[in-house]
Amino acid sequence: MDLLRTIKERRSIRAFHPEKEIPTAELDQLLEAAIWAPSAGNVQPWKFYVISDQRLKEALVRAAYGQSFIAEAPVVLAVCVEINEASMSYGTRGATLYCIQDTAAAIQNILLLAHALGLGSCWVGAFEESEAASALGCPRGQRPIAIIPIGYPAEQASAPPRKALKHVVIRR
Amino acid sequence: MDLLRTIKERRSIRAFHPEKEIPTAELDQLLEAAIWAPSAGNVQPWKFYVISDQRLKEALVRAAYGQSFIAEAPVVLAVCVEINEASMSYGTRGATLYCIQDTAAAIQNILLLAHALGLGSCWVGAFEESEAASALGCPRGQRPIAIIPIGYPAEQASAPPRKALKHVVIRR
Numbered sequence: 001m002d003l004l005r006t007i008k009e010r011r012s013i014r015a016f017h018p019e020k021e022i023p024t025a026e027l028d029q030l031l032e033a034a035i036w037a038p039s040a041g042n043v044q045p046w047k048f049y050v051i052s053d054q055r056l057k058e059a060l061v062r063a064a065y066g067q068s069f070i071a072e073a074p075v076v077l078a079v080c081v082e083i084n085e086a087s088m089s090y091g092t093r094g095a096t097l098y099c100i101q102d103t104a105a106a107i108q109n110i111l112l113l114a115h116a117l118g119l120g121s122c123w124v125g126a127f128e129e130s131e132a133a134s135a136l137g138c139p140r141g142q143r144p145i146a147i148i149p150i151g152y153p154a155e156q157a158s159a160p161p162r163k164a165l166k167h168v169v170i171r172r
Numbered sequence: 173m174d175l176l177r178t179i180k181e182r183r184s185i186r187a188f189h190p191e192k193e194i195p196t197a198e199l200d201q202l203l204e205a206a207i208w209a210p211s212a213g214n215v216q217p218w219k220f221y222v223i224s225d226q227r228l229k230e231a232l233v234r235a236a237y238g239q240s241f242i243a244e245a246p247v248v249l250a251v252c253v254e255i256n257e258a259s260m261s262y263g264t265r266g267a268t269l270y271c272i273q274d275t276a277a278a279i280q281n282i283l284l285l286a287h288a289l290g291l292g293s294c295w296v297g298a299f300e301e302s303e304a305a306s307a308l309g310c311p312r313g314q315r316p317i318a319i320i321p322i323g324y325p326a327e328q329a330s331a332p333p334r335k336a337l338k339h340v341v342i343r344r
Contacts, residue, residue, distance in 0.1 A: 003288045008208045036180045042332040104276030116175045160214040172223045
């Protein structure tokens, strides 16, 4: 089962070969993977910023409390939800739950495919949203919910332990 | 690229062969896939209810506004967030963003692997959370955020259209 192995072997990578570019075809595959995530009512309430500009990467580092490895990746993705699209279809539940889930599924697709392609990435959630939105130039209603540096891994990360299935599974 | 094909070919399936059981080994693989999702700070703020009891499935149908296909699946998963675990580590951001993202990544792993195993599933988000929590017997602080019927597909679903990449990708 190749997919299960990919799922289990994916790690958060925080060190990259900054000079080793990601081929355009592979970057396009990552974006393709993202948009084929499911979304509630097929609303697809997402935007994906593909960032190669170094000054913008540095601004995201500052928004992310100085997590400097972000700027070392050749490409940084910033994933945003379109709050208005989500709430127009599903009100508060759309804006506070569905659009977060939809984009998280898209992000997981990206992380898995990146790993399968030999790339490393990290799902960064700790940042000041307003500062990131301002750096990205997000229009009103667009909320950045993840920053994802992507590049060729310059570290081998070990697997964080997982809670045993018996502690998180309830059979009824 | 097998993984990209799996990602693109996964569909929401709402019709199942009710009598065709899911082998235990495959169900275990789905749960294994779930717990290898990333989570903020490795908190793993999740619980997975594995439901085969028919009366409980019917109660979930009622909580989900009568979506009767849920009860036709041989197994239904209900995914919950542990709000207290999430907020203990990360406050409001943990309780309203990270734990939703963490479980959504876990769900996406389940959906992808289910498809790869020849199973069908559907991410159901439209339900009364309090009614579902009561049916499941969730303790305080446990919030159901998705219901996922899983079984062998009894329909072929077509791919909902996707927004073109140029409409959702911004390059900087």
